[in-house]
Amino acid sequence: MIPITKPFMPPIEEYQKFLEGIWEREYLTNNGPLVQELEVRLKEYLGVNNLLYVSNGTIALQIAIKALGLKGEIITTPFSYVATTSSIVWEGCEPVFVDIDPDTLNIDPELIETAITERTTGILATHVFGNPCDIDAIKKIANKHGLKVIYDASHCFGTTYKDRSVFSYGDISTTSFHATKLFHTIEGGAVFTDDDELNYRMRRMRNFGHAGFEQFDGVGINGKNSEFHAAMGIVNLNYIDSIFEKRKQQSLFYEKHLHRPEFQMITIQPNCDFNYAYFPVIFESEQVMLKVNRSLVNKGIVPRRYFYPSLGTLDYVINGNNPLADDISSRILCLPLYYELSEAEQELICQIILSEKKE
Numbered sequence: 463m464i465p466i467t468k469p470f471m472p473p474i475e476e477y478q479k480f481l482e483g484i485w486e487r488e489y490l491t492n493n494g495p496l497v498q499e500l501e502v503r504l505k506e507y508l509g510v511n512n513l514l515y516v517s518n519g520t521i522a523l524q525i526a527i528k529a530l531g532l533k534g535e536i537i538t539t540p541f542s543y544v545a546t547t548s549s550i551v552w553e554g555c556e557p558v559f560v561d562i563d564p565d566t567l568n569i570d571p572e573l574i575e576t577a578i579t580e581r582t583t584g585i586l587a588t589h590v591f592g593n594p595c596d597i598d599a600i601k602k603i604a605n606k607h608g609l610k611v612i613y614d615a616s617h618c619f620g621t622t623y624k625d626r627s628v629f630s631y632g633d634i635s636t637t638s639f640h641a642t643k644l645f646h647t648i649e650g651g652a653v654f655t656d657d658d659e660l661n662y663r664m665r666r667m668r669n670f671g672h673a674g675f676e677q678f679d680g681v682g683i684n685g686k687n688s689e690f691h692a693a694m695g696i697v698n699l700n701y702i703d704s705i706f707e708k709r710k711q712q713s714l715f716y717e718k719h720l721h722r723p724e725f726q727m728i729t730i731q732p733n734c735d736f737n738y739a740y741f742p743v744i745f746e747s748e749q750v751m752l753k754v755n756r757s758l759v760n761k762g763i764v765p766r767r768y769f770y771p772s773l774g775t776l777d778y779v780i781n782g783n784n785p786l787a788d789d790i791s792s793r794i795l796c797l798p799l800y801y802e803l804s805e806a807e808q809e810l811i812c813q814i815i816l817s818e819k820k821e
């Protein structure tokens with residue numbers, strides 16, 4: 463079978479060395495030495511001022527919303543993974559959807575302003591598939607209306623925007639280090655901010671609000687991660703350059719072989735160094751996409767409908783008018799992309815897609 467993705471698995475001996483250290487120290491979680499080492503190494507690698515390693519990308523979003531004290535309405539995108547919307551609702555806020563740019567698939571900044579009301583407190587935008595939003599336009603609108611900006615940068619490990627890590631933009635950026643992501647720690651995530659005071663608050667929040675053994679400073683949750691997860695991150699970080707290179711070559715292969723007007727590919731932000739995290743293809747219609755999907759599945763190849771359904775259709779939100787997101791999410795398919803995917807396998811995938819098109 464060729465799945466949509468496979469987690470990167472480093473040599474087992476390298477992970478085992480870290481296990482021996484964990485057994486010696488008998489220190490499994492609660493901001494242990496490996497968590498601290500991972501944070502230092504990631505900060506250096508990404509060139510960011512603050513980074514807090516948390517248990518997953520969903521808790522990262524929830525901590526970000528809580529730390530900024532967002533209430534009322536949060537303007538967001540209907541084209542993202544469900545966690546972007548569900549975190550808003552989980553934190554007691556209302557998602558207000560704004561349609562997307564059909565080329566980048568990111569939230570359309572021109573539509574944000576029309577959706578602002580006196581109840582709007584923030585914007586939660588996703589850099590979809592690792593492709594940065596129009597960060598400058600969003601910042602301008604947020605400043606004008608006194609809104610906070612959170613970026614869901616779950617797909618963005620390694621992406622830079624104007625020569626800086628994309629994680630360094632917005633009041634807070636969040637990411638996911640889930641096993642399906644290009645850089646992973648099995649489960650995991652992080653929050654990023656340049657505001658030291660906000661970082662302090664989120665550090666407390668991640669650990670139940672503890673400010674000492676018997677002291678608390680504000681409400682908190684269990685957002686910590688373990689030494690086992692951090693160890694996987696430290697080992698995987700040693701392989702990150704070859705992971706990026708593989709992804710890039712595989713994406714260029716798909717691009718070259720599927721270069722046809724009937725297959726739309728996303729337009730990458732001009733000011734960014736892209737990480738090739740996903741390879742989405744937008745087909746002419748849902749019917750064509752379903753036909754291609756069926757043929758691939760029949761041959762043991764499993765692409766995924768990222769992102770489907772459009773989030774405005776969830777049963778716990780008020781649906782806005784998002785014709786572009788609804789349309790694109792009905793006919794998009796992400797093709798398999800992972801470290802071990804071979805050129806022969808990619809060739810087979812392209813052949814099946816192209817032969818479906820001929821019929």
Ligand SMILES: Cc1ncc(COP(=O)(O)O)c(C=O)c1O
Pocket residue numbers: 518519520521542543545546588614616617637638639640650651
């Ligand atoms: C855009 C987006 N936001 C949030 C998440 C949630 O991350 P996690 O699975 O680490 O909780 C994901 C990942 O699956 C994602 O793709």
